[in-house]
Amino acid sequence: MANGDQTALDDFYRQYEGRVYRFIRSKLNDSFDAADVLNEVMFEVWRSAGRFEGRSAVSTWVLGIAHHKAIDRIRRRKPGESVELDPEIAEDDSPDPAETLSAAQNAEQVRHCVDQLSEAHRSVVHLAFFEDLPYGEIASIVGCPEGTVKTRMFHAKKALMKCLAGLKEMGLL
Amino acid sequence: MAENGKRDEDLDLLLPWYVNGTLSVEEQQAVEAYLESNAHARDEVALLAAMRQQVKEESIENSPGELGLKRLRREISLSEQQAPAPAETGKVVSIASWWRPLAVAACLAVVIQAGVIVTGGPDGEVDTAKGFRPAVLQVTFAPDATEQQIREVLQAAGTSIAGGPSALGIYDLSLQATDGGSAEIEAALAALRARGDVVTFAERN
Numbered sequence: 001m002a003n004g005d006q007t008a009l010d011d012f013y014r015q016y017e018g019r020v021y022r023f024i025r026s027k028l029n030d031s032f033d034a035a036d037v038l039n040e041v042m043f044e045v046w047r048s049a050g051r052f053e054g055r056s057a058v059s060t061w062v063l064g065i066a067h068h069k070a071i072d073r074i075r076r077r078k079p080g081e082s083v084e085l086d087p088e089i090a091e092d093d094s095p096d097p098a099e100t101l102s103a104a105q106n107a108e109q110v111r112h113c114v115d116q117l118s119e120a121h122r123s124v125v126h127l128a129f130f131e132d133l134p135y136g137e138i139a140s141i142v143g144c145p146e147g148t149v150k151t152r153m154f155h156a157k158k159a160l161m162k163c164l165a166g167l168k169e170m171g172l173l
Numbered sequence: 174m175a176e177n178g179k180r181d182e183d184l185d186l187l188l189p190w191y192v193n194g195t196l197s198v199e200e201q202q203a204v205e206a207y208l209e210s211n212a213h214a215r216d217e218v219a220l221l222a223a224m225r226q227q228v229k230e231e232s233i234e235n236s237p238g239e240l241g242l243k244r245l246r247r248e249i250s251l252s253e254q255q256a257p258a259p260a261e262t263g264k265v266v267s268i269a270s271w272w273r274p275l276a277v278a279a280c281l282a283v284v285i286q287a288g289v290i291v292t293g294g295p296d297g298e299v300d301t302a303k304g305f306r307p308a309v310l311q312v313t314f315a316p317d318a319t320e321q322q323i324r325e326v327l328q329a330a331g332t333s334i335a336g337g338p339s340a341l342g343i344y345d346l347s348l349q350a351t352d353g354g355s356a357e358i359e360a361a362l363a364a365l366r367a368r369g370d371v372v373t374f375a376e377r378n
Contacts, residue, residue, distance in 0.1 A: 006246070013242050021236035035237045042245050043252075097216040104220050110227035129225040134195035150186040157189065157217075160224060 001049040009046055016059070017042070019131070020066050026126040027070040027119050037073050041066045056140055063131075063141045067123065074119060094158050095165035103164035113163035121156035124149055181207065188214065192221045247349055251333065308335040308345035309358050312365060313374040322371045330364035331357070345378060 001008040020041055025034040044065050052061055103109055114125060120142075127138045135153075139146045184207045190196050191204045208215050237244070310332065314323055327333065327346070336345035348357055358377060365375040 006249075009245075009249075010242060013245065017238070017241060018236050021241075035241060038237060038241060039244055039248065042241075043248060046245075046249055097213070097220040101216070101220050101223060104223035104227065107227045107230055110224060111231050114228065125224075125228065128189050128193055129228040130231075132193040132195065135190055153189050154186055157221065157224075161220070 001046065009042075012045065013042055016062055019059070020062060022130065023063055023123075023126060024066050024070050026114075026122050026130075027067070028073060029115060033073055033077075037066070037069050040069050044069070057137070059131075060137050060140050063127070064143070067142050071119075095161050097161065100161050100164045100168065103168045104160075109164060109167050110160070112167070113160050116163055117156055117159055121152055121159065124152045125156050125160075128153060181211070185214065185217070188217055189221055189225075192218060192225055306333070306335065306347035306349070308347050309378050310346040310348075310361060310365070311343050311374075311376055311378050312346055312372050313342050313344070315371055315373050318371045322368075326365060326368045326371045329368075330361040332361050332365070343374075 001012060017038060021034055021038045024037045024041070025031060028034050028037065041062065045062060048065075052058075056064075114122060117125065123142055124138060127133045127141060128135070133141075135146050135149045139149045142149070184204055187196060187200055187204055191201065196204065208218065330346075331349045332346040333349055334344050335347040338344050346361075348361060350357060362375055362377070365372045
């Protein structure tokens with residue numbers, strides 16, 4: 001692909017577009033925007049393939065590009081607003097994990113609660129639970145220290161538990 | 174005591190990666206020892222495993238697939254008409270090695286443009302170099318149309334902006350399909366005219 005081989009681009013696209021699209025979609029919550037950003041990501045891959053040095057896995061590299069392009073899109077969507085990076089969440093009244101377990105087994109409710117998370121938290125949940133990536137690789141993709149990835153996941157978990165417990169209390173489960 | 178508390182907090186942070194199976198052997202052993210003595214942590218692991226299962230099974234709408242690939246190829250092709258190939262970018266080359274091909278390309282562009290002007294027929298169907306798409310339509314957009322609306326309309330009609338705007342705000346459009354014939358031009362016109370809220374004028378070139 002670095003030599004301008006379009007067949008290589010086709011192969012790359014077919015191999016990664018599903019994963020990349022899903023990651024972008026999880027960040028943007030909008031399929032139309034996600035398709036647009038996917039196109040931008042693949043175009044960037046095509047333009048910069050020659051600069052890929054193989055220091056990370058190809059998937060880490062392309063998901064990293066996707067992360068930055070999605071953040072750019074969010075910033076353009078909301079001019080003047082900063083991207084939420086790691087909001088603090090009150091955790092003192094966290095529900096008991098055993099009590100929210102049944103709620104976590106309902107796909108629709110889990111999706112609803114994941115959608116309520118901030119973009120930064122959704123990304124980490126997606127990369128840890130859908131992509132099954134180690135925290136070090138997630139840190140490379142989203143461009144932050146490993147400790148930040150862990151605390152984002154910790155806050156995301158607490159927020160999900162709270163959301164699921166709330167749905168349970170309302171009798172939606 | 175405080176050290177144990179800190180250690181437990183650190184191990185709590187690792188639980189999601191214990192669940193997805195990506196911890197190092199050392200970390201995994203530490204978490205397993207922690208789980209043996211901590212029922213709350215075991216409940217959290219069960220909860221995280223259930224969440225992970227649901228995230229994995231979540232069905233979302235299909236990705237763009239082959240349509241997305243066509244769009245990508247089209248945009249690469251357009252960009253390559255305006256810029257050097259990716260293999261060329263980022264390379265340090267001497268002036269002597271790049272000015273000649275650049276000059277040839279510039280001359281070729283002039284020749285092709287002249288060819289279009291000379292040979293263009295009444296329907297805008299012209300013989301062109303491979304990959305060059307003639308402007309076959311002219312449009313004007315509503316003053317309050319947004320970039321997103323214009324993009325949607327152009328994509329729906331299978332067209333790209335080839336030139337303009339003129340002093341009167343007229344844009345030239347080409348068909349994205351390289352061999353668009355009269356029927357394709359009519360279909361594109363119909364699609365443009367169907368969006369009267371965005372396109373205020375649409376005619377053959």
